[in-house]
């Protein structure tokens with residue numbers, strides 16, 4: 453379903469590839485002015501493609517969402533260029549996988565810093581502009597692991613459960629300015645994140661269970677999805693476009709799964 457975001461400024465973090473790039477493309481199709489953010493240089497290439505394909509205005513910025521000064525500068529640049537911050541989608545995220553005795557504390561700290569503190573920091577800075585406008589939509593990326601922790605990723609589960617807490621807390625505080633704050637939980641969505649995970653999970657589990665090979669694990673997981681397929685970034689983008697739209701103005705503080713029915717709570 454096509455929506456109209458013309459004249460709206462939409463910030464997407466983690467936009468160089470995967471789910472973030474899919475979300476950015478959806479908003480480009482719907483005519484938004486895009487601010488595409490990633491810590492990777494690849495964001496410029498992804499932004500150029502969308503600009504050429506859809507003819508929309510795009511500001512691409514290489515920013516680390518854990519860096520306070522960089523995050524402040526990003527919203528300032530976006531507001532200066534486009535005049536408003538209407539929607540901000542906090543999607544940048546990272547994962548590592550390790551057994552309990554192998555996981556370095558630095559990994560635990562990093563996952564929390566990017567996935568949780570980074571989400572909060574972007575919400576805080578975006579909301580400063582939204583309060584002045586008396587409107588806005590903050591949309592945060594959690595995960596199936598925001599609902600239920602999974603083996604070998606205690607840091608990731610904590611980080612994504614934290615995103616739901618941030619969402620509920622800010623939704624209450626920002627409601628007087630008509631700013632909505634919602635989150636979504638992707639299940640198994642095909643992206644380059646899984647190229648890494650498939651290999652590492654395969655290694656860890658094959659050592660332990662002696663039955664998984666590369667690729668087999670993903671196939672087994674997909675078998676457990678009621679809709680019997682992995683999701684695509686476009687599946688997530690459809691939900692995000694709804695949450696950013698006028699149709700969702702009475703929805704706030706909510707977390708919605710987009711996972712083919714994998715988790716039903």
Ligand SMILES: NC(=O)c1ccc[n+]([C@@H]2O[C@H](COP(=O)([O-])OP(=O)(O)OC[C@H]3O[C@@H](n4cnc5c(N)ncnc54)[C@H](O)[C@@H]3O)[C@@H](O)[C@H]2O)c1
Pocket residue numbers: 465466467468469470471472489490491492515516517518543544545546566593594595596637638639640641642643644645646
């Ligand atoms: N793919 C899935 O199955 C899945 C499932 C549940 C949740 N998620 C979440 O969805 C989001 C996107 O996942 P994806 O699959 O597209 O992953 P991905 O690895 O393909 O993309 C992650 C993006 O985040 C950016 N990023 C990482 N660290 C950053 C930092 N410090 N500052 C700024 N940008 C940074 C990367 O450059 C990239 O653009 C993540 O938050 C992830 O945890 C993904």
